[in-house]
Amino acid sequence: MIAEAASPARTSDSATGARVSIRGLGKSYGSVTAVTDVSMDIESGEFVALLGPSGSGKTTVLMMLAGFELPTGGEILIDGRDCTRLPPQKRDIGMVFQHYSLFPHMNVRDNVAFPLKMRGIGAAERRRRADAALEVVRLGGYGDRSPKQLSGGQQQRVALARAIVYEPKLLLMDEPLSALDKNLREEMQLEIKRLHSELGITIVFVTHDQGEALTMADRVAVLRDGKIQQLSPSRELYERPANLFAASFVGEMNLIPGQWDGATITLASGDSLVPPPQAFPQPVAPGAALLAFRPERLALAPAGTPGALPATVREVVYAGADTLIIAAMPDGTEIRARVPSAGSRDIAGGTAIALVCPPDAMLVYAGGAA
Amino acid sequence: MAGFFAWRGRHLPPPVVALLMAPFFMLIVFAFLYPILSLLSLSVTEPQPGLGNYAKIVENPLYATVLMRTLWIAVVVTVCSLLLAFPLAMAMAQARGAMALLLTACVLLPFWSSVLVRTAAWSVLLQRNGIVNGLLQWVGLTSEPVRLLYTEGAVVIAMTHVLMPFMVLPIYGALRNIPPDYGRAAAICGAGPIRRFFEVTFPLALPGVMGGAILVFLTALGYFITPALLGSPKEQMIATLISQQLREFLDWPFAAALVGVLTVFVTAITLAFSKVFRFDRMMGGQL
Amino acid sequence: MKPALDPAKLLMNAYVALILAFLILPILIILPMAFSDTDYLTFPPQGFTLHWFGDYFGNSRWMKATGFSLKIAALTAVITAAIATAATYALVRGAGRLGALFQGFLIMPIVVPHIALAVALYLFFQRTGLANTVAGYVMAHSVIAMPFAVFTIAAAMSAVDPTLEDAAMSCGASRFSAFRLVTLPLILPNVLSGGLFAFILSFDEPVITFFLAGIRQKTLPRMMFDNIEQSLTPTIPAIAVLLTAMAVLVLVAAGLLRRVEARRRS
Numbered sequence: 001m002i003a004e005a006a007s008p009a010r011t012s013d014s015a016t017g018a019r020v021s022i023r024g025l026g027k028s029y030g031s032v033t034a035v036t037d038v039s040m041d042i043e044s045g046e047f048v049a050l051l052g053p054s055g056s057g058k059t060t061v062l063m064m065l066a067g068f069e070l071p072t073g074g075e076i077l078i079d080g081r082d083c084t085r086l087p088p089q090k091r092d093i094g095m096v097f098q099h100y101s102l103f104p105h106m107n108v109r110d111n112v113a114f115p116l117k118m119r120g121i122g123a124a125e126r127r128r129r130a131d132a133a134l135e136v137v138r139l140g141g142y143g144d145r146s147p148k149q150l151s152g153g154q155q156q157r158v159a160l161a162r163a164i165v166y167e168p169k170l171l172l173m174d175e176p177l178s179a180l181d182k183n184l185r186e187e188m189q190l191e192i193k194r195l196h197s198e199l200g201i202t203i204v205f206v207t208h209d210q211g212e213a214l215t216m217a218d219r220v221a222v223l224r225d226g227k228i229q230q231l232s233p234s235r236e237l238y239e240r241p242a243n244l245f246a247a248s249f250v251g252e253m254n255l256i257p258g259q260w261d262g263a264t265i266t267l268a269s270g271d272s273l274v275p276p277p278q279a280f281p282q283p284v285a286p287g288a289a290l291l292a293f294r295p296e297r298l299a300l301a302p303a304g305t306p307g308a309l310p311a312t313v314r315e316v317v318y319a320g321a322d323t324l325i326i327a328a329m330p331d332g333t334e335i336r337a338r339v340p341s342a343g344s345r346d347i348a349g350g351t352a353i354a355l356v357c358p359p360d361a362m363l364v365y366a367g368g369a370a
Numbered sequence: 371m372a373g374f375f376a377w378r379g380r381h382l383p384p385p386v387v388a389l390l391m392a393p394f395f396m397l398i399v400f401a402f403l404y405p406i407l408s409l410l411s412l413s414v415t416e417p418q419p420g421l422g423n424y425a426k427i428v429e430n431p432l433y434a435t436v437l438m439r440t441l442w443i444a445v446v447v448t449v450c451s452l453l454l455a456f457p458l459a460m461a462m463a464q465a466r467g468a469m470a471l472l473l474t475a476c477v478l479l480p481f482w483s484s485v486l487v488r489t490a491a492w493s494v495l496l497q498r499n500g501i502v503n504g505l506l507q508w509v510g511l512t513s514e515p516v517r518l519l520y521t522e523g524a525v526v527i528a529m530t531h532v533l534m535p536f537m538v539l540p541i542y543g544a545l546r547n548i549p550p551d552y553g554r555a556a557a558i559c560g561a562g563p564i565r566r567f568f569e570v571t572f573p574l575a576l577p578g579v580m581g582g583a584i585l586v587f588l589t590a591l592g593y594f595i596t597p598a599l600l601g602s603p604k605e606q607m608i609a610t611l612i613s614q615q616l617r618e619f620l621d622w623p624f625a626a627a628l629v630g631v632l633t634v635f636v637t638a639i640t641l642a643f644s645k646v647f648r649f650d651r652m653m654g655g656q657l
Numbered sequence: 658m659k660p661a662l663d664p665a666k667l668l669m670n671a672y673v674a675l676i677l678a679f680l681i682l683p684i685l686i687i688l689p690m691a692f693s694d695t696d697y698l699t700f701p702p703q704g705f706t707l708h709w710f711g712d713y714f715g716n717s718r719w720m721k722a723t724g725f726s727l728k729i730a731a732l733t734a735v736i737t738a739a740i741a742t743a744a745t746y747a748l749v750r751g752a753g754r755l756g757a758l759f760q761g762f763l764i765m766p767i768v769v770p771h772i773a774l775a776v777a778l779y780l781f782f783q784r785t786g787l788a789n790t791v792a793g794y795v796m797a798h799s800v801i802a803m804p805f806a807v808f809t810i811a812a813a814m815s816a817v818d819p820t821l822e823d824a825a826m827s828c829g830a831s832r833f834s835a836f837r838l839v840t841l842p843l844i845l846p847n848v849l850s851g852g853l854f855a856f857i858l859s860f861d862e863p864v865i866t867f868f869l870a871g872i873r874q875k876t877l878p879r880m881m882f883d884n885i886e887q888s889l890t891p892t893i894p895a896i897a898v899l900l901t902a903m904a905v906l907v908l909v910a911a912g913l914l915r916r917v918e919a920r921r922r923s
Binding site for chain 3: 380381382384386387388390391393394395397398400401402403404405406408409412454457458461473475476477478479480482483484485486487488489490491492493494495497499500501531534535563585588589591592593594595598599609612613616622625626629632633636637639640
C-alpha cells in the first residue's frame with residue numbers, strides 16, 4: 001500500500017490487476033439467505049460481470065468483496081491475502097457506485113483526491129495525481145467545478161477517476177450505468193472498456209442488463225436466488241447456456257416442450273428432431289424435455305420444406321435491422337424467428353411458412369412443459 | 371417524510387450505537403423519567419399509601435370543576451386554533467415567492483418569540499382602557515369599558531394566539547405534500563372547488579390536522595403561563611391549581627396527584643392517537 | 658380571458674388577512690410601547706424615550722438574570738445539539754430495538770406538560786441540590802429542546818445519501834472519518850439550527866424556570882413573569898424589542914442555514 005502510494009507515476013508494474021479468489025461465500029440475514037456457496041476465481045486483469053435479476057444476490061456478493069457486508073460463510077482472497085473480514089477502507093479497492101456518490105460539498109478535484117488524502121499524501125502530489133486521473137477520464141480542466149454542475153455522464157467519469165486515482169488493483173462497479181440514458185450508457189460502456197485495457201486493472205461489475213454484461217465482460221457470472229447458475233465467457237454464456245434459467249434470462253430463446261427418448265426429441269406438434277451430442281449442456285434423461293434455440297438462428301423457408309418446422313405466421317414486427325416473426329406451430333405452440341430485414345420480403349399474417357433450425361443451434365434441457 | 375427515522379446506510383456495531391445513544395437516554399432518564407415517576411409515587415404514598423389524593427380530586431366539586439374547566443378551555447382553544455390555522459396553512463401552501471415568505475415569517479415569528487412577551491401584549495390589549503375595549507366602544511358594542519382581562523375569554527384568546535402556530539405547521543406540511551395533480555384530476559372528474567376541498571384536500575390533510583389538533587389540545591391542557599397571568603384566580607385551570615397547591619399550601623402529595631391525573635390523561639390520549647400523532651409530521655418540515 | 662374576481666376567494670383572502678393580523682399585531686403593538694414616556698403601558702405610545710432600555714440595562718438584577726439565562730441557553734444549545742447529533746446518527750444507522758425506545762422517549766417531553774416536568778424537577782432537584790443551579794436548568798431545558806433538535810437534525814440526516822459514507826470508506830476513510838469528513842459537513846447547517854432553536858427555547862422558557870428559580874438568582878423569564886404579574890412597566894416592551902430582534906435574527910440565521918443545506922444537497 002505504501003509502495004503504491006509512493007510510486008511516482010503510472011507504470012506497467014503497478015497496472016497489473018489483482019487476482020481474486022472467492023470460496024464458498026455465503027450470506028444470510030437471520031433466516032433469509034441472500035447468497036449461497038458462491039465460488040469463483042478471477043484472474044489478474046480480468047473483467048467479470050455479475051449478472052442477475054434483482055434479489056439474485058449479485059450486489060450482496062459485490063458488497064462482501066468491498067467489505068461493506070460480512071459474509072456468514074466462506075472466504076475472499078485478494079492477491080492471496082485473506083480479506084474476508086477486513087474493513088472496506090483497508091482493502092485498497094476502487095469502487096464506483098450506482099448513483100456516483102460524489103461528495104456534494106467538495107469540488108471535483110477534492111472528490112478525486114479524497115482517496116489520496118486518506119492515504120496521507122501531500123496536497124501538491126494529491127492535486128497533481130487528481131488532475132492526471134481527471135485527464136484519464138477526459139475531464140481535464142473540470143477540477144474546480146462542483147459535482148452538481150456536471151451532467152450524469154460527467155459525474156460518472158469523476159466517480160471513475162476517484163476510484164482509479166490511487167491505482168487500486170481491483171475496481172468494483174455497482175450498476176454504474178443504470179442511471180444514465182441509453183446513448184450515454186453505450187458511450188460509457190466503451191469508455192470503461194478502454195480504461196480496463198489501458199490500466200490492466202481487475203474489474204468486477206454488477207449489472208442486471210444482460211446486453212451490458214455480454215458487451216463489457218470477459219466472463220459473466222449469472223446469479224439467481226443467491227447461487228451462481230453459470231460462470232463462463234460471454235460467447236459461451238450466450239451460445240451454450242448451462243441451464244434453463246441462464247437460457248431464458250440471457251437473450252431471447254424459443255423453448256419448445258417435447259419428449260426426449262434418448263435419440264430424438266418429439267415436439268407436441270408431432271415434429272421429430274435429432275439434436276447433436278453438443279446440444280446437451282447437461283445430461284438429459286429420457287422424458288419431458290425442452291428444445292431451445294435462439295430466434296435469430298432460425299431461417300425462413302417455403303412451406304413444406306423437408307426437415308423444417310411448419311408454422312403459421314401470426315404477427316410480423318419490423319424492428320429496423322431485423323424483423324421479428326411470431327408464428328404458431330400446428331399445435332398452437334408459439335415460435336419466434338428473427339430474420340434480417342434487408343432482403344426479406346413482407347409476409348402477411350396467416351401465411352404458412354417453414355422454419356429451419358440448424359442442428360448446431362439446438363439445445364436440449366430437461367424439464368416439463370413450461 | 372415517510373421513513374423519516376428509518377434505517378439508512380451501513381449498520382454501526384451495536385456497542386457504538388449504544389455509546390452514541392447513551393447520553394440521550396441518560397439525560398431523559400435522569401432529568402425526565404425518574405423525576406416524574408418519583409413525583410407520581412409520592413401521590414400514592416403520602417400522606418398515607420393509597421389513592422386518597424385522587425379521591426380528593428374527584429370528591430371535592432371545587433377540584434372537579436377545575437378539571438372540567440381545563441378540559442373545556444382546551445377543547446375551545448383547539449377548535450379556535452383549527453378554524454384559524456387551516457385557512458392560513460392553505461394560504462401558505464398556495465402562496466408563491468414573496469407572499470409565501472411573508473406568510474411563513476408571520477407564522478414562525480410568533481412561534482419563536484417569547485411566550486411571556488405575547489402574554490404581556492394581550493394583557494395590555496385587553497386592559498380596561500386598552501385597544502380592544504376602545505375598539506368595542508368605537509364600534510358601539512358597549513358604551514363603557516368591559517372587563518376583559520382576568521376572564522376565561524382572555525385565557526382562550528391568548529392561548530389560541532400562542533398555540534395556533536403549532537397547528538399551522540403540520541397542516542401546512544400535509545397540504546404541501548398533496549400533489550397538485552390530485553386537485554386537477556378531481557376537477558376533470560367534475561368536482562367543483564368546494565367538492566374538491568371536501569373530497570380531496572381535507573381528507574388528505576387530515577393526518578396533519580389530527581396531529582396538530584392533538585398537539586394543541588395536549589399543550590393547552592397543561593398550559594400554565596397564560597392562565598396564571600391573564601386568568602382569574604377564581605377560575606383556575608389544572609396548571610394554576612397545581613402551582614397554588616404547591617406554592618401556597620405546600621401540599622406536595624396533592625399537587626403530585628394533580629400532575630398524575632394530567633400525565634396519565636395526556637399519555638392515554640397520545641397512545642390512543644399514536645397512529646396519527648407522528649412526530650416527524652409535527653413540524654411540517656418548518657423549523 | 659381573466660376570470661372575474663371570485664367573491665368567495667375575496668372573502669377567503671380577507672379572512673386570512675384577519676388571521677394574520679391576529680397573529681402578528683399583538684407583537685407589533687407591544688414593541689413601540691418600549692419608547693413610551695409614560696410609566697405604564699399605553700397605546701399609542703406617548704412621547705419618546707429610551708429610558709426603559711436604560712432601566713433594563715442599568716439594573717443589576719435584570720442584567721444578572723439575563724447573564725444567567727444566556728449562560729444556561731448557550732450550554733443548553735451546545736449540549737442539546739451534541740447529544741441529538743450523536744443519537745440521531747446512531748438511530749438512522751441501525752439502532753434496532755433501541756430506536757423504538759428512542760422515539761418513545763423523544764415524544765414524551767412534547768406530550769407531558771411542562772408544568773408536570775417543572776413540579777417533578779422542583780422536587781427532584783431540591784433533594785439532589787440541583788435546584789437553581791446552571792446544571793439543573795441546562796438538563797431540564799435540554800430535555801424539552803431535544804425533540805426539536807432531533808427533528809431538525811434528522812431532517813438533514815435523512816436527506817444525506819448514505820452511500821456517500823460507503824464511497825468514503827471505499828476511498829480508504831475509516832467509519833469515523835467518513836462521518837466527520839462527509840456526513841457531518843452535510844448536516845452541519847441543521848445541527849447549528851437545532852442548537853439555535855435550543856438556545857431560544859431555553860432563553861425564553863418560562864414554566865420550569867418559574868418553579869426552579871430561587872430568591873436571589875432568577876432567570877430572565879422569571880423576572881419578566883414577576884414584572885408582568887405585579888406592575889407591568891414598559892421595561893417589558895423594552896425587553897420584548899430585544900427578544901423579538903433576537904427571534905428575527907435566529908429565524909434569518911436558520912433560513913440562511915436551510916438555504917446552505919439545500920444548496921449542498923441538490
